[in-house]
Amino acid sequence: MEALLATYLKPLVMTAVIILLFPLIAGYITLAERKVLADFQVRLGLMRVGPYGFLQPIADAVKLLLKEDIVPSAADRWIFWLAPVLSTVTALTAFSVLPLGPNLQVADVNIGLLVILSLSSVGILGTILGGWASNSHYSLLGSLRSAAQMVSYEVAMGFAIVSGLMVAGTLSMQGIVKAQFDRQIWFAFSNYGLMFIPFVTYSIAAVAETNRAPFDLPEAESELVAGFHTEYSGFRWALYFLAEYANMFVVSSIAVTLFLGGWLRPFANIEALRHPLDFAFPAGLFGLIGVGCAIGMRRRTVAVDKGIMAVLAMAMLGAAAAFLVPMINAAIIGPFWFLFKVSVILYCFIWYRGTFPRFRYDQLMRVGWKYMIPIGMGALIVNGLVLLKAR
């Protein structure tokens, strides 16, 4: 019975939690994206729904759910239905092997990274089929473009990942994190800093792989309307949207796991830094946010807003307090560092979007094939030689 619980119940519960919770998290990632983008652009961003726009994602979700479900009359109904589902399912399935913490993982399989790669390659089908099934020229063009882009950048991404795997010596996600603990260094900085090249290659390829700016050709609204999901609206469109954000989360998680030490805190081997980094830092961070919320609460005038801000402030301060309790701390510090690193990378995604102009299609392909792939290959060879010498 115990074994049954361990083998079936825990993964099932975690899966359910991820499936139920991630749409909400994705919604709040969009909120964060809009707020951060507004910050870059000297604007305020969302301010109307809830205090500082806090309830906007929920309002958006309700709006999308209640929208009329439109299927173009010439569309292939069956595939039109299948494509966004395929995208979302594959993107969410990839969460199953992400090592959120030392024990917090749906399944630690020995081909963990391979699972994510294969799921992302299945996810491309959602893009292609969606564009084809819409039976619209803009969609088809957009889907072919984005699929070509994703396939070509997947190669560069693959080289970067193989470099990381070579250093780790295993495909298992937990194994990769453990290898970084054993080698006492994050892989992004190992091999005398040479591993930084695959890390940068991976970061750039990941942006392209998720079709984000400056590689957002499929959604280049000044040229192509909205790319492969031009004909999608309402809930189906929301599924694509969810898939995009899930993919962002997944590629960031791979970067964190493979190059930035996963759930390990910085300098995980230096015991002296344990207290400042594992206790003081998260407590201080959440404490600061909590105090910020409290100040924000006093500025709000509407009672409901005040209430929401108060609840937020309490929650944040509570979280800060929780990090100070050693028992709870031990359970949540891993996920904290993991999510913290992931959010830093997600912030960079938004940062790129706010800063760079968009590539032209031929330039994008040129960057992929003529720069990213050779650099990825070169980095693989150089790092292999360094590893060989070290042995």
Place this chain on the structure above:
Amino acid sequence: MHPITTVHYLFLSAALLLVGTIGVLTRRNIVVILMSIELILNAVNINLIAFSRQLGNVNGQVFAIFVITDAAAEAAVGLGILIALFRNKETVNADEVDILKW
């Protein structure tokens, strides 16, 4: 219920092979013919994996990897030919490509 043995895999593999063969022999669309070839290759792979498991070594899996490589090469060249064909004859019908020139 009987436990699954290698024989099950062999029957499945044979069935898939036959399905693929039927596809190759009867369909007129070249794209579907190429897809049927993929089915045949997969039938082979199932056999290889089943025997690999039975014999307790990974040689069968290595062979399967070679088969997949081969399938990739075959698909790339086959589809390349198909594109060239379509460009010249505007058809993907196997019956209409019966003269060895264009």
Place this chain on the structure above:
Amino acid sequence: MKKFLRAVFLVDLIEGLWVTFRNQKPSLIYTEQYPAERPKVAERYRGAPRLNINPDNGETLCIACNLCALACPERLIVVTSERNEETRRKELTTFTYDTSRCMFCGLCEDACPVDALELTQDFELATYTREGQIWDRQMLEEGPRPTQYTH
């Protein structure tokens, strides 16, 4: 060489990133939350028209000279007057001003010899009907009335 190093280390891109990053200060936020915060309108702003009245006796300052109507490029001002037999002066009877056609060029204001017609700082001129855009003498003197809905 310097150029090559700049290219390899993506200096141009990092410079751009730094620009957006340093613009994140909350003090730099330029947004005006319009209905909550009223924008400051310049003194010379040309907004809703107003027909000034003498604050002492409540009589209109307008002498019905019709110069504004003549100056208006859109000819949207209509002034009618009546000659008062006692004082031998023209007295204003009606004054209509069609804000729907007005482009707020200020020529009428410039033309008025007694500063009776003035373009004020009020900029919220939306109404629910086209008729509501035509302001009569009372509206010009007292400001727009509360919105009336038509069905």
Place this chain on the structure above:
Amino acid sequence: MPDVTFLDANELVLNMGPQHPSTHGVLRVILKLDGEKVLGCECVIGYLHRGVEKIAENRTWMQFAPYVDRMDYVAAVSNGLGYCLAVEKLMSVEAPPRAQAVRVILTELNRITSHLLWLGTHALDIGAITPVFYCFREREEALKIFENYCGARLTTHAFRIGGLQYETYDTFEKEVLAFCDMFPAKVDEYEELLTGNRIWLGRTRGVGILTAEDCKDFGVTGPVLRASGVEWDLRKAQPYSGYEKYDFAIPTGRNGDTFDRYIVRIQEMRQSLRIIRQAVEGLPTGPIMGKVPKVMKPPVGECYVSIEAPKGELGYFVVSDNSTQPYRVRVRPPSFVNLQALDRMCRGSLIADVVAIIGTIDIVLGEVDR
């Protein structure tokens, strides 16, 4: 392999606009494509036609002045200046020195606002979503000066025939100088964001090349002409409103591509600041209105006056029959003429480049269609 011909015949006609985010208004462009390559394009205009020139024939000389603001509505001050200069020339009056200096300050400020709007939207077309907000932030500062001076931000109606209607306000000089002090750093910021950026360079270098010969053939003027290396600026060539008194340079490009046009406009903003600073510091005192009768009846005759608007040569050809209303007003709008070169610039480029090229000409459809 045999010579393949018939798939090359896949000429595609794509209709871009009139409702398209990157055609800057209601421009419709019919593109003839070979795959992604543009074989040629044709502009369909007139969606914003309001008959401004005909309106002029039914208004008095004075009354027509607000209408010219509505042609190039992002550079309304320049439009007003051109019209006032034309009528003044017809009536042989000249604005007093103080009025001329204020006119220079405001038109140069207007050049900056126009270029800022162009820069923001051009960058947005190419996919950089942030510069537009920075540009509008600085533009807002200049518009505030307009609002304080003449009561309107966009369609200013700032000048009158013969001089100015409004005397400058108390803090006018201080505010303008403050703008001059603040602005160069902001231009540096835009340049940091775009000029060196390799993606920006990739999208603009060598895109939409227009040679000096082409420019002359098409009659293209303004920054587009100067980016092709022709040092032609009406402020230097035929000075008006006292431009001969100010010291400034004419920035020119070399290749005549989209990047050069971008650089030329950025440099022009800096030069405009130089002019504004000189004008404010040497602002003369005196009357602001020349001797103009209340009812204007210019003598029979015609004249053509052109000025250097932000987008190029803006010319007014006015004919008077000695009545209170113009007999004919004909406008030579820079956008309309510059738009002719679109076909030449687009040939051989990709669809994505067309977006950049339309942006780089800096057209305002209100002016193209009138």
Place this chain on the structure above:
Amino acid sequence: MLDTALFYIFAALTLGGGVLTITRRSAVHSAIWLITSLLGVAGLYLLQRAEFLAGVQVILYVGGIMVLFLFVIMLVNLDQAAKEKRFSGQKWIALACVAAVALQALWFVSKGAGRFTLGQPSIAGENLGNSEHVSRVLFSQYLLPFELASILLLVAIIGAVVMAKKRI
């Protein structure tokens, strides 16, 4: 128990997908069913403890080859083909031949079935299938075929480019 159920599920996916692949009229639908079939095969690999191969199957077959197929299907406009007859004139002869082969195969397999009754996976097989093990064999025992395969792929790439490109 679970393994048995999973085997039948994956087998049904594989065979059903295969049958639908060769019978659908629209090439895109065929491709989707082929993908289903390939995913079923990947599931069978997983059941056989060939995890690495399952991953490769999905990445290469579904993510690579099938995407290529879909690209080509969308590039060559197949509306015409969808309206035409699905099967060629030789279908009855073909089916007869296939039936003969089927009988033969059945005979062989059932003849040899007795030799596989003990075909339970050996204990040694249990820890097989992980990527380390495969790579060890691949890069030592089969190094030459591996390199030859890479050359084959290179040739295929060049060939495909030459075939598909309008002008080189």
